[in-house]
Amino acid sequence: MKCDIKVIPLTEDGIVFYLSKYKPFRLRALECDPSSFGSNYAREAAFKDNEWAARLLNPLATTFVAVVHTDDYIDKHGGEQKKTTSVLSSATLWGPIPVSPDHLRLPRPNIDNDSDVPMHWEITGVWTAPEARRQGIAVQLLQEAARTAHSQTTSQNRDCHLTVNVMHNNATAILLYKRCGYTETISPNNHGQGPKTEQEPLVHLALLLPRAQGA
Secondary structure (H helix, E strand, C coil): CCCEEEECCCCHHHHHHHHHHHHHHHHHHHHHCHHHCCCCHHHHHCCCHHHHHHHHHCCCEEEEEEEEEEEEEEECCCCEEEEEEEEEEEEEEEEEECCCHHHHCCCCCCCCCHHHCCEEEEEEEEEECHHHCCCCHHHHHHHHHHHHHHHHHHHCCCCEEEEEEEECCCHHHHHHHHHCCCEECCCCCCCCCCCCECCECEEEEEEEECCCCCC
16 A cells, blocks of 8 residues: 655644544544553543644654545546545654663663663554554654654764654563564662563564764
């Protein structure tokens, strides 16, 4: 399935797209796979449009979507054609956000000053519609998000640290992130000891992208 990867712009047109296309997609995700999210359908269905718009306009959030365009014939006699855009997959990149001491357990030794501390970004809201799965679309989204974060950190001569939290029983999602280079890290609560439990339901994964050579 051919699709386009785009960032929803922080503009009036972006808000219209967010409310008319992304909002129903997000609600569908919460309804179809409620165990995959920290939020729920009832909570977000009650949001007013200004609350949805505030999410998009948050300066720390960048929302990536994979969209497909289809042609709809409205007038059978005149053959009037209209393009319909549908969201197939999404991911939100949050950052840069503060790096917790737990996140510093990375394979880069000798952190002597702030410039050696990686800039931290978090991936959230990743979901692909059932009819678009197993086609590599989520991988494309995650790669684009990583490129965006890495470009910004490289411009400041810093390494890029991406993290994501996944429910421990979501084996498909864990495999997806590992395909994209993420590795499991030590949990702040579990300290890496023993299996995941009801008290520690999340798997923490991280990806470290070194600053570009010569930056």
